Each structure stands twice: as structure tokens, then as C-alpha cells.
Amino acid sequence: MEALLRINNETCTACYACVRACPVKAIRVQTEKVKPEIIPERCIGCGSCVAACGPGAIEIRNTLDELKSILADGKKIAALVDPSIAGEFPDITDYRKFVQMLRTLGFTYIHEVAFGVDLVARAYSKLFKLSKGKYYIMSNDPVTVSFVEKYKTGLVPNLAPIIPPVAATAQVVRNITGEDVILVYISPLIASKDEILRFEGENRIDMAITFVELRELFIEANLHETDLEYSDFDAPLGYKGSFFPVANGIIQAAGIEEELHRTPVITVEGHGMIEAVAEFEENIVNIKHHFNLFYKEFLMGRGTSAGGKRFLRESQLIKYIKTRLKTLDKDAWSASMDKFVALNLDRTFRPDDQSLPLPSESQVNKILKEIDQLEPSAVGCGACGYASCTDFATAIAQGLAIPEMCNTYASRNRQDHIQSLKISNEKLAQAQDALKLSERQAQKEKEAAREASEIVRRMLHKLPSMVVICDMNLKIIQTNDSFIEMLGEDAREISEVVPGLAGADLKTLLPYTFYNLFTYVLVQNESITNRDIHHEGKVLNVSVFVIEKEKIVGAVIRDMSAPEVQKEEIVKRLNEVIDKNLGLAQQIGFLLGEGTSEAERMLNSIIESYNLRKNLKDR
Ligand code: SF4
Numbered sequence: 001m002e003a004l005l006r007i008n009n010e011t012c013t014a015c016y017a018c019v020r021a022c023p024v025k026a027i028r029v030q031t032e033k034v035k036p037e038i039i040p041e042r043c044i045g046c047g048s049c050v051a052a053c054g055p056g057a058i059e060i061r062n063t064l065d066e067l068k069s070i071l072a073d074g075k076k077i078a079a080l081v082d083p084s085i086a087g088e089f090p091d092i093t094d095y096r097k098f099v100q101m102l103r104t105l106g107f108t109y110i111h112e113v114a115f116g117v118d119l120v121a122r123a124y125s126k127l128f129k130l131s132k133g134k135y136y137i138m139s140n141d142p143v144t145v146s147f148v149e150k151y152k153t154g155l156v157p158n159l160a161p162i163i164p165p166v167a168a169t170a171q172v173v174r175n176i177t178g179e180d181v182i183l184v185y186i187s188p189l190i191a192s193k194d195e196i197l198r199f200e201g202e203n204r205i206d207m208a209i210t211f212v213e214l215r216e217l218f219i220e221a222n223l224h225e226t227d228l229e230y231s232d233f234d235a236p237l238g239y240k241g242s243f244f245p246v247a248n249g250i251i252q253a254a255g256i257e258e259e260l261h262r263t264p265v266i267t268v269e270g271h272g273m274i275e276a277v278a279e280f281e282e283n284i285v286n287i288k289h290h291f292n293l294f295y296k297e298f299l300m301g302r303g304t305s306a307g308g309k310r311f312l313r314e315s316q317l318i319k320y321i322k323t324r325l326k327t328l329d330k331d332a333w334s335a336s337m338d339k340f341v342a343l344n345l346d347r348t349f350r351p352d353d354q355s356l357p358l359p360s361e362s363q364v365n366k367i368l369k370e371i372d373q374l375e376p377s378a379v380g381c382g383a384c385g386y387a388s389c390t391d392f393a394t395a396i397a398q399g400l401a402i403p404e405m406c407n408t409y410a411s412r413n414r415q416d417h418i419q420s421l422k423i424s425n426e427k428l429a430q431a432q433d434a435l436k437l438s439e440r441q442a443q444k445e446k447e448a449a450r451e452a453s454e455i456v457r458r459m460l461h462k463l464p465s466m467v468v469i470c471d472m473n474l475k476i477i478q479t480n481d482s483f484i485e486m487l488g489e490d491a492r493e494i495s496e497v498v499p500g501l502a503g504a505d506l507k508t509l510l511p512y513t514f515y516n517l518f519t520y521v522l523v524q525n526e527s528i529t530n531r532d533i534h535h536e537g538k539v540l541n542v543s544v545f546v547i548e549k550e551k552i553v554g555a556v557i558r559d560m561s562a563p564e565v566q567k568e569e570i571v572k573r574l575n576e577v578i579d580k581n582l583g584l585a586q587q588i589g590f591l592l593g594e595g596t597s598e599a600e601r602m603l604n605s606i607i608e609s610y611n612l613r614k615n616l617k618d619r
């Protein structure tokens with residue numbers, strides 16, 4: 001079966017108000033799961049967390065859908081209505097209209113749990129009269145019963161062994177209507193949804209819905225009292241059992257003495273229930289009283305509408321009781337009480353110890369040190385939901401809480417976080433400055449490279465020699481004017497559109513013998529120098545060299561027929577001849593004993609005569 005309560009992670013804001021409200025610390029917060037979670041085994045169904053949760057993130061197990069389908073099926077179904085209903089509907093002026101609304105919804109029988117209260121009250125009166133030195137905690141409040149079973153297991157034998165009024169009513173109704181009737185308890189407590197599950201056989205109750213859920217049904221069915229006739233509860237009707245919604249109502253119904261110096265029962269309602277159980281455990285030998293305990297009296301139970309006013313509800317209840325008592329047939333009531341005198345109202349309890357092992361003192365101290373509470377106050381600020389820092393550290397050790405729930409710890413962590421953010425921001429700013437600096441540097445370098453490239457480009461264009469640079473696909477990267485000039489008119493026109501013929505295919509511009517030299521240099525990675533090539537009646541001297549291995553090659557081409565090149569080249573080549581012959585002559589001279597100066601003189605005179613003739617001609 002689905003848990004009674006669950007936290008919706010979508011709507012939960014992790015404010016931990018529920019953790020603070022839970023009287024038994026049944027809500028766990030774990031580091032890896034930021035949102036809290038309810039531990040069903042530890043929960044006693046008090047509903048304090050539901051009331052504390054502002055965003056309404058705690059969902060209660062829904063039974064309405066199942067009830068609607070049962071009502072729609074037209075099965076025999078009985079409503080067992082808790083007497084506190086009188087305080088829930090101040091908007092319905094006559095309780096008989098309310099009964100008729102239930103019949104209109106489809107309930108076959110409408111019974112008051114007040115009669116069950118009368119039966120149970122009689123059982124308590126008998127129990128207290130017969131008890132000799134043993135004192136009991138009355139077991140009408142499912143939250144109190146659950147608390148004792150889970151957290152005060154030593155007191156389980158002191159829980160009064162009497163079924164709650166709704167179970168007694170179930171027996172009565174089944175006795176009247178037959179076994180096949182479906183019984184639905186309309187309750188002011190969410191805890192009733194779990195409580196009814198423990199009753200079987202003659203005490204069985206099939207379903208429990210809260211007053212809030214009943215309201216939803218009325219709204220959905222669009223029921224208004226003005227449209228309806230009067231109808232009364234089915235017999236047997238209750239008598240003083242109607243007092244049950246207030247804490248001492250059952251004592252009055254049982255006719256137990258209430259005067260302070262005579263009463264055998266102490267009644268406690270509200271959160272004091274937990275303290276009262278502790279006192280019962282410690283001091284019952286001296287207290288010598290039975291305890292009538294309610295975590296929340298039924299009139300203001302957690303299944304009633306939120307924001308209900310305590311005294312308005314009580315006044316409604318009193319008004320209802322007065323009306324009922326005025327018309328109640330006491331003889332018929334007495335007869336019914338007699339009729340059901342033999343009902344078995346006994347019950348048993350099952351200890352279900354949920355107390356957790358306590359951590360060692362050193363463990364607790366270590367945690368206190370971690371959360372910076374070396375000198376914890378005895379009371380604590382309560383922000384974490386625990387009574388003291390030591391209790392909080394104990395809960396951390398037990399896996400129920402996390403240090404982040406402590407305000408001091410969280411605030412210090414926030415400061416650390418802010419500080420580390422500050423440092424990161426400073427580092428980020430420094431990195432940004434450095435980045436800007438290097439960007440400026442890179443920009444400068446880029447500018448310098450661009451200028452250098454421009455200078456080179458201009459120089460290239462001024463060179464009398466032809467220059468061409470191309471990539472591994474023999475596409476032109478750069479040329480100069482001389483090269484374009486050498487290619488002719490078409491190339492000149494293209495260069496006006498595509499400066500420097502960038503991207504043009506060298507193979508389409510030069511003959512094979514020419515561009516083959518480029519291919520060779522690209523493949524072999526070996527430069528070619530001073531190769532003479534005949535091209536369109538000219539002798540071109542070509543040198544192709546590697547600029548970037550296998551990727552870029554460049555060539556310098558000189559027109560050997562150009563006068564300045566011719567002269568320079570002849571002088572250069574004669575010098576080479578002289579150098580070669582000089583070496584040879586030196587060797588021969590050495591061998592023949594003859595000087596080589598004659599040969600040198602001869603060659604020099606050739607050069608000079610050529611130069612002289614040339615100069616005269618030029619002039
Ligand atoms: S219902 Fe009560 S016991 Fe259960 S988790 Fe909520 S506050 Fe705790």
C-alpha cells in the first residue's frame with residue numbers, strides 16, 4: 001500500500017519547516033537528496049508536517065477515486081460519520097440536510113460514530129472500575145497509540161485494550177445491515193486512513209476519507225442544502241457520545257467523575273501528549289491516574305478544513321448536541337445499548353520500536369566541531385528543528401539530518417562560498433586582462449606581418465626578374481608585374497580583375513617544359529637553379545626553389561635576351577670559366593713548371609675587350 005504521506009519534489013522548496021514540525025523526526029534530509037523525505041515506518045500520522053508546509057508539497061494518500069467508483073457501482077455502502085462533523089460544516093444549517101447530502105451521493109446507510117463512542121465509553125468506565133493498581137493510556141487517538149507503539153514500547157501493555165469508537169460502530173452496522181456492506185469512515189484525522197487498516201474481521205472498516213475529501217465530493221456533485229429535504233441518521237443514534245470531538249468528551253460520555261480531587265483520569269490534548277506519555281512512563285507509580293490523550297482533539301483534527309476556528313467549531317458542536325438531545329429517544333438508545341452489550345470491544349497492540357541507536361559521545365562531538373558548535377547551547381535556536389545542538393548532531397549521526405540545516409553552518413558556508421566566488425572573480429578579471437593584452441599583441445604582430453607582406457609584395461613588383469609563387473596544385477599564390485608582362489596581353493587583362501593572378505592555374509599559362517620544373521621541385525623537394533628554357537623566341541633562365549616543403553614553390557625567371565641580363569650573365573659566366581680554368585692551369589703549371597698568368601691574362605683581356613666594345617656601342 002502507498003505511504004500515508006509523500007513529499008512532492010516538484011513543489012517542495014526544501015525549507016525544512018516540516019522537519020521542524022515533526023514531533024518524532026520521521027522526516028529525513030540526506031545530502032545527496034536535497035529534498036526531505038518522510039520515513040513511513042517512523043511516521044505517526046499526526047499531520048503536523050502537512051499543516052507546516054506552506055507550498056502544500058505534502059500529499060495525503062488519496063482514496064476518493066476508489067470511493068467514487070464504489071458509489072457509482074451502486075453497492076451497499078454505509079457512511080460512519082464521526083461526531084466532529086458538526087464543527088466542520090457551519091455552512092450547513094441543519095445536520096439533517098448534511099445526512100441527505102450523503103444519501104444523495106449514493107451512501108445506502110448513514111450512521112453516527114457517536115453510538116460507538118457510547119459503547120466504548122461504557123467499556124472504559126468498566127475497565128477503570130475494575131483496574132486495581134494498573135493505569136491505562138486510553139487508545140481512542142490513533143496518533144497517541146502509534147506514538148506509544150513506535151517510541152514508548154515499554155508502555156504498550158498500558159494502552160487500554162479497547163477498540164476505538166469507529167470499530168465498535170462498524171460491528172453495530174454490520175450486525176444490522178449484513179456482512180456484505182462496505183463501511184466508509186468519514187473522519188477528522190488523516191491518521192484514520194492507516195488506523196482502519198489494522199482492524200479485521202468483525203471490526204473491519206473498508207475505507208477512510210477525511211472531512212476535506214468529503215467537501216470535495218459535495219462540491220463535485222454540486223450539492224446544496226437548499227435543494228434537499230431533511231433526513232436523519234440511521235439508528236441506533238448516539239447519546240453523550242456526541243461529546244467525543246472535545247478531548248474530555250469521552251470521559252463525560254462514560255460518566256466518569258471529572259472533579260479534580262475525584263477523577264481517576266487526566267486529560268491532555270495537543271503536543272503536550274508527547275510530554276504526558278514521558279511523564280506517565282517516569283512517574284505513573286506516583287501519578288496513579290489513567291491518561292486520556294489526544295495529539296489533536298478531533299474537532300480540530302488534521303483531516304478537517306484548514307483555518308477552522310476552534311471556538312466557532314465548538315459552538316457548532318454544542319448547538320448540534322442540544323438539538324440531538326432534545327429529540328433523542330432515550331429508551332430506544334438504552335435498548336440499543338443493551339442489545340449490543342455483548343459486542344467484543346477488545347483489541348491488542350503491536351510494539352514496533354522505531355527508536356534509533358544513539359551515537360557515541362565522540363561521534364557527536366566530532367559533528368559539533370564540524371558544524372562549528374563547539375560550545376553548543378543547551379536549548380539551541382531550533383532553526384534546524386531539533387531541541388538542542390546536541391540533538392541535531394545526534395540526528396546527523398543517525399542519518400536523519402544534514403549540517404546544512406544549521407543556520408550558523410549554512411551562513412558560514414555561504415560566506416566561504418562568497419569569498420571563493422570573489423577570488424574566482426578576481427582571477428577571471430586577471431585572465432581577461434591578460435587575454436586582452438595578448439590580443440593587442442597578436443593584433444600588432446598581425447599588423448607588422450601585413451606591412452612586411454605588403455613591402456615584400458611591392459618589392460616583388462619592382463624586381464626586373466619575373467617571379468611566381470604557387471601551391472602544390474600549381475595554383476598561383478603571388479606573381480609580379482614582370483611575370484604577367486612575360487605572359488602577354490591576356491594575362492595582363494586578367495590581372496586587372498584578379499590582382500596578381502591569384503588562384504590561376506600555372507598549367508594553363510605556361511608550357512609543359514616550364515611548369516614541369518615546378519612539379520619536379522614540389523615532388524623532389526629539391527631546388528633547380530639556372531635552367532635555360534626557350535620560350536616564344538626568348539631564352540629564359542629559370543630557378544625554381546622550395547619555399548615550404550611539398551606545399552609551396554617559387555621561381556625567379558630572367559630573360560636572357562634583356563641587355564642588362566645579357567651583360568651581367570656573360571661576365572658572370574666568363575668569371576666561372578676563369579675560375580674553372582685557373583684551377584686547371586694552376587695544376588698544369590705546377591706540373592709543367594709554366595706560369596698560368598698568361599692564360600689568365602688572355603681571358604681577362606677577352607672580358608675587358610667585350611666590356612669596352614659594349615660601352616662604346618652603348619654610347
Ligand atoms: S505526519 Fe507527523 S509524524 Fe508523520 S512525518 Fe508528518 S509530522 Fe512527522
Ligand code: SF4
Pocket residue numbers: 007011012013014015016017018019036052053054055056057058
Ligand atoms: S515544509 Fe513543505 S516545502 Fe518545506 S521542506 Fe517540507 S515538504 Fe518541502
